[in-house]
Amino acid sequence: MKGTIKDLLKVSGVHGYALIQDKSIQIKLPSKHKFSGSKESIKMLYDNLVPVEKRPGNVVEIFLEDMVLTIFVNGTIMLVVISSTRVNLALLRMTGKLVIANMVKERR
Amino acid sequence: MNQEIIGGLDSTRCPEIIKILSLGKRSGRLLLNNGAETGNIFFRDGQIIHAQCGILQGTKAIYELTIWSSGEYRFFIDDMPDIVTVDISMDEILNEATNRIRQMDRITSLIPSSSIIYSLDPDIKEKDITLKSIQWKVLTNINGKRSIADIAQNIGLGVSDAMKVFYTLAKLELLRDADMSEGETSVMRVDLPETSFMTALRQDLTRAIGPIAPFIIMETAQDMDLDLLAEDVGQRAELIETLSSKIPDEGMSLRFLDTMTDWLNTEG
Numbered sequence: 001m002k003g004t005i006k007d008l009l010k011v012s013g014v015h016g017y018a019l020i021q022d023k024s025i026q027i028k029l030p031s032k033h034k035f036s037g038s039k040e041s042i043k044m045l046y047d048n049l050v051p052v053e054k055r056p057g058n059v060v061e062i063f064l065e066d067m068v069l070t071i072f073v074n075g076t077i078m079l080v081v082i083s084s085t086r087v088n089l090a091l092l093r094m095t096g097k098l099v100i101a102n103m104v105k106e107r108r
Numbered sequence: 109m110n111q112e113i114i115g116g117l118d119s120t121r122c123p124e125i126i127k128i129l130s131l132g133k134r135s136g137r138l139l140l141n142n143g144a145e146t147g148n149i150f151f152r153d154g155q156i157i158h159a160q161c162g163i164l165q166g167t168k169a170i171y172e173l174t175i176w177s178s179g180e181y182r183f184f185i186d187d188m189p190d191i192v193t194v195d196i197s198m199d200e201i202l203n204e205a206t207n208r209i210r211q212m213d214r215i216t217s218l219i220p221s222s223s224i225i226y227s228l229d230p231d232i233k234e235k236d237i238t239l240k241s242i243q244w245k246v247l248t249n250i251n252g253k254r255s256i257a258d259i260a261q262n263i264g265l266g267v268s269d270a271m272k273v274f275y276t277l278a279k280l281e282l283l284r285d286a287d288m289s290e291g292e293t294s295v296m297r298v299d300l301p302e303t304s305f306m307t308a309l310r311q312d313l314t315r316a317i318g319p320i321a322p323f324i325i326m327e328t329a330q331d332m333d334l335d336l337l338a339e340d341v342g343q344r345a346e347l348i349e350t351l352s353s354k355i356p357d358e359g360m361s362l363r364f365l366d367t368m369t370d371w372l373n374t375e376g
Contacts, residue, residue, distance in 0.1 A: 090345030
């Protein structure tokens, strides 16, 4: 597997993602999606999660009524994957860990 | 000449890597990792000048590293040590390494893993037994609770040397598996189901953490209350994810995740 965001989007049930690196935010979601205009909320999540040095682990899952936010943090990169509640969460976490590890590797 | 030298010990054993670096007259550090331990061999113009593996240094460390048959290696150009602990020719090192590998193949046919726990067998068959001091030292550490690796660490011996001593003691019929003597299940025979998923899982995990992999798979599945024969992708993904978190080396953990995610996406 290449370990790119495309691999994440292939996981059944994934709606899209938001990627935050330093000051840039990139959101890829269907235009009518609940989170497509949530730049500010995602930035707030970033500001709350990224500076926490002693956070145990680097995957955070937020379960909403009709969707799940799976957040991968590594250094100053944060990847939020938005998916349905029926997604295979373990597969999503596995793929997400690979994707974010690759992103960090490419930045070095 | 400056391309990265990196790969798996299951396809290229340490002596072959040493030969390549020696022929190329390379300088730098060869890092080896077998999942549980790491070691380093330092080269200057193709000659080994220093090696370290756990508490071992010099030639002892080299010979310990040369028998590793799973894990990864990576060469760091121009990374040099502060000390020199090896001062013998490359031919001598490679000859001894080849002998050690042959010896280890024989040993592992009787003692497959350093995680095995032995206890003393009270029914000695031989009337007279002569032991060397190192064999006695090992014998006094055998208590039915410590594994071979634990004992090796206790007495400052390389794991391969400790396994050699255990081989001799086992041949003398002085030992028996701890579970036979005390009814404990410290030594288990693990028979994983022969499915394509299990085969892929076992092979990849063995590459990452060595021969203890089947035990870890069985233990993890029991802890998670998973049926190893179930074909549910969700269950399989959870098992893979949990196993990956048990691999101490981050790079190997990611490689394991990568291969198994691929497997799940194509076969699962």
